[in-house]
Amino acid sequence: MAYVQGLRCRECGRGYDIAPVYTCEWCFGPLEVSYDYDAIASVLSRERIASGPPSIWRYAELLPADRGNAVDLGAGFSPLVRADRLAESLGLGEVWVKNDTVNPTNSFKDRVVSVALSKALELGFKTAACASTGNLANSVAAHAARAGLASYVFIPADLEQGKVVATAVYGGNLVAVDGNYDDVNRLCAELAGTYRWAFVNVNIRPYYAEGSKTLAFETAEQLGWEAPDHVVVPIASGSLLTKIRKGFDELHRVGLLEREPQVRVSGAQATGCSPVATAWLEDSDTIRPVKPHTIAKSLAIGNPADGYFALDAVRQTRGGMASVSDEEVVEGIRLLARTEGIFAETAGGVTVAALKRLAEEGIVRPDERVVVYVTGLGLKTLEAVAPHVGPTATIPPSLDAFREVFDPDTEE
Secondary structure (H helix, E strand, C coil): CCCEEEEEECCCCCEECCCCCCECCCCCCEEEEEECHHHHHHHCCHHHHHCCCCCHHHHHHHCCCCHHHCCCCCCCCCCEEECHHHHHHHCCCEEEEEEHHHCCCCECHHHHHHHHHHHHHHCCCCEEEEECCCHHHHHHHHHHHHHCCEEEEEEECCCCHHHHHHHHCCCCEEEEECCCHHHHHHHHHHHHCCCCCEECCCCCHHHHHHHHHHHHHHHHHHCCCCCCCEEEEECCCCHHHHHHHHHHHHHHHCCCCCCCCCCEEEEEEECCECHHHHHHHCCCCCCCCCCCCCCCHHHCCCCCCCHHHHHHHHHHCCCCEEEECHHHHHHHHHHHHHHHCCCECHHHHHHHHHHHHHHHCCCCCCCCEEEEEECEEHHHHHHHHHHHCCCCCCCCCCHHHHHHHCCHHHCC
């Protein structure tokens, strides 16, 4: 904790002490954690990181909570898979998939929640809460159970059944709200002002968001301490994209990357909820809120809190954005599964489909080392693909019946 200096407004730069606050009282800009990077650089090395745990906490010096008291289910250090068959199908050269489906509750949200609830305990909270499109609900419920905290998790009432069950099983309070995520989020903002609860994506948001940086940290470490040329990141609130970019920059700032990273950052959204991509395509600074209508419910945030910052990051790094239809989302899921054996949820389908679109448009180039972030497991969103897949054939239990349909001897 000696390395955390405080909070800083991302708009006006005003500083604040460490506390459960998330907006600047002067300009209402969002707050983020500031660090003493010189002090971190003096103690942190590749060797020190390698000797740490195989989780996000190997990077504790660059996180805002104490490793010693962490609420840790083992999030992080997920596989970075070289995806040559996917690359070939898209006409690209070197593609890697960061497979965060293998985290404890099967999404990248375990990274941010581990940090958020660790900080919540340090700040003396007894109850954890969140507004969620599903994955965050799973993770908050699980980590709260691990920490012995009471929990209140708020979700849209039409959430996928897999995510509902995977939250309720941990025994906390699961509250379904008649409305979309933005309605849920507004309710949680009111509750955060009423009860002394640690709302991970409201009053604990500055700390929570820092967990996403670990995706960049791991990517660089797994590539032999080199940054990729291009990353493709799904956009919901926009925080994930901005923090991945920040993560690469921080590694260079503390001396872990020898060369200044020149990572191009591209974003992916579903057409049924694409306020950031729409602003990009219209070359506008105005992100107009929308009412979500897409199968990619984990990305269905119609009024993204960090949308402008995500848009700015893509522009500054000379990346691109794409929005893809629900049909393309399903095909993205199936493409990744049949080429690389990774079953992604709908958000992953959005990201793979966006990669395909960006490759076709020449924004992602064959000469680049590209990393695609797959953030959740397909078993959570079976409803999206169930109508499109099934048995190749149904046959009686006999060899002759099999041979009437299949001829393996002619297959290569």
